[in-house]
Amino acid sequence: MKKILLLFLILIFGIGFAQKVKKAEKVKDKFESRQPQDMSVPPPPVTAFPAQYPGGNKAFIDNVKKNLNKDALKNLSKDLKTKIILKVSSDGTILNVSTYGDNEAFNTEVKKAAEKTTSKVKWEAGKNSKGEKVIDIVNLPFKYLNT
Incomplete structure (x- = not known):
């Protein structure tokens, strides 16, 4: 019980x-x-058609790989990754190139190669939903297999 x-x-x-x-x-x-929202600040513009490298962003990545200084990368680890972030103006010129990854030496080499690739090339500018050309941020992953 x-x-x-x-x-x-x-x-x-x-x-x-x-x-x-x-x-x-x-x-x-x-x-x-x-995050308190300030209603007087407009939301960021939405890019309906993102900026593109002539021939496509895959062609840009391939050109960056060609422009890499492979001698500077020999002493680094085997599998290297970073992100290439490009700010493309409304007329197609590159305003800024940044790289973000774990290996600082690799980031520096990729940034140099990306700047060399984009130095004399006009990108196709991003467009908003109305078809107007706008400043766009392009974020591309970059992988390199060190052999």
Whole structure:
């Protein structure tokens, strides 16, 4: 009888003091709750047609690989990765080249190669939904297998 009474009390306390489970919060909701929104600042422009290298962005990556100084990369690890971020003006010229990755020496070499690749080349500018040419940011992953 004591065991049944004890089991019953444990069950009652378990139900009575159970925690309520909150509905799963979305990442967007968490971000917006932490960041106050200033309604006087317009949202960033949406680029409907992103900027393109002549011949496509794959051709740009291939040209960067051709322009890499392979002698400077010999002492680095085998599998190298970085991101090339380009700011393309509305007339197609490159305003800025940045690289972000774990290996700083590799980032420097890729940045030099990307600047050499884009030095005399006009890109096809990005366009908004109205067809107007706009400044665009192009973010391209870059991988290099060191042999």
